[in-house]
Each structure stands twice: as C-alpha cells, then as structure tokens.
Amino acid sequence: MSEAHHSILIVDDIPLNITLLRAMLRKAGYLTITAASGREGRRLALEQQPSLILLDITMPEEDGVTTCRILKADPRTADIPVIFLSALSGTDIKVTGFATGAVDYITKPFEREEVLARISLHLQMRERYVAVVRSQDTMYVKLNTAQRSMLPKPDEMPDAAFAVHYRAFHAAGGDFYDVVRGKDGCYRYFIADISGHDVDTSLNTSAIKALFHQSSTAYNSPTEIVESIHRGLMPLFSTSGMHMTGALIQLDRxxxxxxxxxxxxxxxxxxxxxxxxxxxxxxxDILGVFDELVLVPKTFEVQKGDRIFIYTDGLIEQNNLNCNRHAGIKKLMALCHTTSALPLQEAVNAISSRIFPIDTPPTDDIILLGIEV
Amino acid sequence: MSVIQKEDTRATFSPTANIVASELEVMRSALQQLLADGVTELEMDLSNVKMIDSMGLGMIVATHNSLKKSTGIFTVVHASKELYDLFRSMRLTQHFSVSSD
Structure with missing residues (x-):
C-alpha cells in the first residue's frame, strides 16, 4: 500500500514541531492530521481513525503517557500504533512509554530518515496485523453461522412455546441453549454457560448439543440427562480448566x-x-469438573399461562462489576412482571433490551429463554 | 498482580486485581509455579478482589483439583459477601473451604 493511503496524527503542543513533522510527512506522501493537546488528539483519533499516531510526551494538562494509556484502554483506538516522539531520553520514561502500549520511542532531535523508516515499519506491521485479524474474523463468522444453525428457533417448534434472545460476546460464543421434545411428550429446555469465549469454548457447544439430544430420551429423568452431559464433558474439560453451568427445565403440560x-x-x-x-x-454442582456430581432436582406446579425464564449470567451482570447477582436477578424479576401482558417473544425482547440496549456491545454472552405453559 | 507468601509447603496467594480473563495468564502461571515448588497447603486471600468471572472461577477450581490430586488443601479466605454468595450458589463451598469477612 502506498503512503498516500495512510494518515498520521501528530500530537504536539509546540506549533513549530507540528509544522516540521507535517511538512516532512507530506513530502513522504502521508496524509496528516494535527492536534495541539492530548485531549484533542484523543478526539481526532476516535473520529478519524488514523493509521498511526506520533505523540509528544511533555505537554501541559494531559501528558502523552496519559493520552496513550487512555487510547489503549478504549477498544475503538487501542489498535492504532503510537510512537512517542520526545526530548526526554531517560530509560525510565522509555520503559513507561512502552508499558502504556506504544510501539516505538524516538528521541528528539530526530533524523528525518529514521522517523520515516520507523513509521513505514510500524505501518507494515499494522497491515499484517489487520490482515490476520480479518482472516480470524472470517473464521469466527463461519463458526458463528455454524453455531447459530445448531440453536433451535421458536417458530420451528411451535408446540414448545418458547422465545429466546441470544447474543454472543465474540462471534463465537460460550453460551448455549437447546429444546428437545421427549417421547413422553414433555419438553426439555436446556441452557448452559461454558467458561470462556474462545474458539475452543464454542467448539464444545456441538458436543454438548449431541450429549443433550442423546440423553433426552423418555427413559431418562432430568437429573440423569444432566449427569449424562457431565460424564461426557469430564474428558473434555478435566485437563483444560474449563467448566460449565447449566439449567434444565422439563415441562409436562x-x-x-x-x-x-x-x-x-x-x-x-x-x-x-x-x-x-x-x-x-x-x-x-458445576459440570465437567468434579468426579462426584450432586444435583438436587426441584419439581413445582404450574398453571396454563405461567411463564418460566432461564438465562445466563451475561444478562444480569452486564456493567455490574461488583458481581452483585442479587440486584441483577431482582431487576430481571421486575421486568418479567412488567412485560407479562406482552406476547412471549415480545416480552423476552423487551426484557433483554431494557437490561442491555441492542446498540451497546455486550461484555459477555447473553441468553434469555422464556417458556410459556 | 498478586502477593505471594511461601513457607515450606504452605503458601498464601493474594491477588491484588480482580480474577478476570485479562489478569489470568500471570496469576495462573504463579499458581502453577507454587504447585511445582511443592506447595500442598494453599490459601487464596480475596481481600482485594471484587470480581471473579467464569474464567477466573475455572482457574480457582483447577487449582483446587490439582491440589486435591496430590492430597493437598486449598482454601479461600476473606471473600466479600457477593463473592461468597457466588461460590455458594455454584456449590463450590461444598468442595473447598470458603470463608467470608
């Protein structure tokens, strides 16, 4: 790719430095954007997504190290390479600069050729990085398509009378649900959360689906079904440090x-x-971990028109860093109540969007599955 | 990341950050090193931990299982009420000792 396709953001509080760098970069064929403060630099980085940032360290109000730290903490700017350009030449400040996530450190006064060579090198590295990420994204999309195709849709099983909201944190998620009709006419609804969000995690969902279907015969009790899944998971999870939580509802209408x-x-x-x-x-007990599994099933009466909701922790712990599950469950219960007059799928959608708006990226996989008696 | 106090086969592991995916690589390697060094009584002090995610729980359970295999003892101390409730709701308190403040 030619230099003209790349834009460089220069952040420096001294106008003369900006003028010199801008002239040098333009002559080399780069597009330039300039900012006179760290704060302005962050705003422009977010808005214009430059290919690379040249960042001065000593600036009033917000120093370059702070600017870099904030840029790296924001997923929208974290991948933009930052090169510090500073008159400070001590080892400590260089180490600090690298620790904040900068890719390089150039000491002023600098040689024109050196600056251009380092910019070119880091832009090439970024292009290779982006190519790898794109190829991974393609793989994740394929994986996600395969994963979603395994999840039953409510309109494919109208007698099961369920509705679902499913969102994966990554393209490939670790949350899973399934619905099976037993030979006895009962429906079994299963929801599970495998620890982690990576490819290994998502690949396990196909194994869990197979285990669930295999064991969901008329002759197996709900406890036996979950025990069977547990036994199947033990060899998969015992050496990986993974585990799974799950809830199975068997409904006899x-x-x-x-x-x-x-x-x-x-x-x-x-x-x-x-x-x-x-x-x-x-x-x-959690599944796939302990040799001895203890499960205590609970049977309760339901009436026609009742609803049962099962869900994963992503729904109640989003933006809840104190891990206060109790408050999250109370909020969910209140929403189940206030949406009771809506048709089931509309209620599930309304509950999910009230807890976690659809335009906000999730920080964990989310499943809410509603069942109507 | 963590403060470690070790004396012979006993050690206290005190994370200074939440036990979440982004912190796990360093914590896991420190715990594995303790076990490799022959620690058989490991206490995890959660005084400075406010949150544990599912990956973090996986690391804790794996540590417990490793110690159990070598007839060691794993305990969790100074868990906040929310974290204690998390361990209890997942029935982990039945597998190793967890004490709250």
Missing part, C-alpha cells in the same frame, strides 16, 4: 408440573398467570 435441575447455574424465574414472580432455586 399434561400434569402441569415443571422440574428444574440446576448445575451451578442461576435460579429460574417463575411468573404465574396471576402475575406473581418468584425465584426457583435448587442446588447442583
């Missing part, structure tokens, strides 16, 4: 009973047709 098996997962929420909301809690 004939006898109007539901059974919850909870494997270290969050409590289910039961919204009765008369709008009473309660948590359904029961104990169980």
């Amino acid at each position: 004939q006898t109007r009973t539901a059974t919850l098996v909870n494997a270290g997962h969050l409590p289910a929420i039961h919204l009765s047709v008369d709008s009473h909301v309660s948590q359904v809690e029961t104990e169980g």
Whole structure:
C-alpha cells in the first residue's frame, strides 16, 4: 500500500514541531492530521481513525503517557500504533512509554530518515496485523453461522412455546441453549454457560448439543440427562480448566408440573398467570469438573399461562462489576412482571433490551429463554 | 498482580486485581509455579478482589483439583459477601473451604 493511503496524527503542543513533522510527512506522501493537546488528539483519533499516531510526551494538562494509556484502554483506538516522539531520553520514561502500549520511542532531535523508516515499519506491521485479524474474523463468522444453525428457533417448534434472545460476546460464543421434545411428550429446555469465549469454548457447544439430544430420551429423568452431559464433558474439560453451568427445565403440560435441575447455574424465574414472580432455586454442582456430581432436582406446579425464564449470567451482570447477582436477578424479576401482558417473544425482547440496549456491545454472552405453559 | 507468601509447603496467594480473563495468564502461571515448588497447603486471600468471572472461577477450581490430586488443601479466605454468595450458589463451598469477612 502506498503512503498516500495512510494518515498520521501528530500530537504536539509546540506549533513549530507540528509544522516540521507535517511538512516532512507530506513530502513522504502521508496524509496528516494535527492536534495541539492530548485531549484533542484523543478526539481526532476516535473520529478519524488514523493509521498511526506520533505523540509528544511533555505537554501541559494531559501528558502523552496519559493520552496513550487512555487510547489503549478504549477498544475503538487501542489498535492504532503510537510512537512517542520526545526530548526526554531517560530509560525510565522509555520503559513507561512502552508499558502504556506504544510501539516505538524516538528521541528528539530526530533524523528525518529514521522517523520515516520507523513509521513505514510500524505501518507494515499494522497491515499484517489487520490482515490476520480479518482472516480470524472470517473464521469466527463461519463458526458463528455454524453455531447459530445448531440453536433451535421458536417458530420451528411451535408446540414448545418458547422465545429466546441470544447474543454472543465474540462471534463465537460460550453460551448455549437447546429444546428437545421427549417421547413422553414433555419438553426439555436446556441452557448452559461454558467458561470462556474462545474458539475452543464454542467448539464444545456441538458436543454438548449431541450429549443433550442423546440423553433426552423418555427413559431418562432430568437429573440423569444432566449427569449424562457431565460424564461426557469430564474428558473434555478435566485437563483444560474449563467448566460449565447449566439449567434444565422439563415441562409436562399434561400434569402441569415443571422440574428444574440446576448445575451451578442461576435460579429460574417463575411468573404465574396471576402475575406473581418468584425465584426457583435448587442446588447442583458445576459440570465437567468434579468426579462426584450432586444435583438436587426441584419439581413445582404450574398453571396454563405461567411463564418460566432461564438465562445466563451475561444478562444480569452486564456493567455490574461488583458481581452483585442479587440486584441483577431482582431487576430481571421486575421486568418479567412488567412485560407479562406482552406476547412471549415480545416480552423476552423487551426484557433483554431494557437490561442491555441492542446498540451497546455486550461484555459477555447473553441468553434469555422464556417458556410459556 | 498478586502477593505471594511461601513457607515450606504452605503458601498464601493474594491477588491484588480482580480474577478476570485479562489478569489470568500471570496469576495462573504463579499458581502453577507454587504447585511445582511443592506447595500442598494453599490459601487464596480475596481481600482485594471484587470480581471473579467464569474464567477466573475455572482457574480457582483447577487449582483446587490439582491440589486435591496430590492430597493437598486449598482454601479461600476473606471473600466479600457477593463473592461468597457466588461460590455458594455454584456449590463450590461444598468442595473447598470458603470463608467470608
């Protein structure tokens, strides 16, 4: 790629420095953007996404190290290479500069050829990095397509009367749900959260789906189904340090009973047709980790029109760094109540978007699955 | 990242950051080194930890399992109420000792 395709943001509080650098870079064929302060530099970096930033360190109000730290902390500017350009030549300041995420450090006064050579080198490295990321993105998109194709859609199983909201943090997610109709006519709804968000995690979802389907026969109780998944996961997880939490709801619409098996997962929420909301809690170990598995199933009565909600922690812990699950569950319960008059899918969508607006990128995978009796 | 106090086969591992994915590489390697050095009684002090994500929980459970295999003892101390509730809700308190402030 020629230099003309690259824009360089120069951040320096001394106008003469800006003038000299701009003339030098333009002569070499680069586009230039200039800022006289760290704050202005951050604004322009965000708005114009330059190919590279030349950043002075000694500036009033906000020094270059602080500017670089803020740029690197923001995912929207974190990948833009930063080169410090400073009269400070001590080892400590150079080490600090590199520690904030800068790719290079050039001491003033500088040689024109040296600056241009280093800029060219870092732009080439960035291009290679971008190419690798694009190729990974393509792989993730394929993986995501495959993963989503495994998840049943509510309109494909109208008798199951469920609705779902699913968002993956990465293109390939670690959260998973499935719905199976048993030979006894009961429906089984399973939701799971595998630790991690990487490719390994997402590849395991296909194994879990197979285990769930294989074990969801009429002759297996809900507890036996989860135990079977656990046994299948042990060889996969025992050496990787991974684990999975999960909740299985078996709904028998004939006898109007539901059974919850909870494997270290969050409590289910039961919204009765008369709008009473309660948590359904029961104990169980996380899956794929411990040799001895303890699960305590809980059966409860339901009426026609009741709703049951199961979900993953991404829904209630978004922007909740204190890990206060209790507050998140209370909020979710209140929303289940206020949306009770809406059709199920609309209610699920409304609850999800109220907790986490659709235009806000998630920080974890999110699943909310609603079931109507 | 973490403060480590070691005496013979006993050690206290005190993270100074939340036990989340971005911090795990360094923490995991420090824990593995302790186990490789023969530590069989490991105490994890959560005084300075406000949050543990699912990957962090995985690291804690893996540490417990490694120690269990070598008949060692793993304990968690000074967990906040929220973190204690997290361990309890996942039934991890049944597998190793977790104490709250």
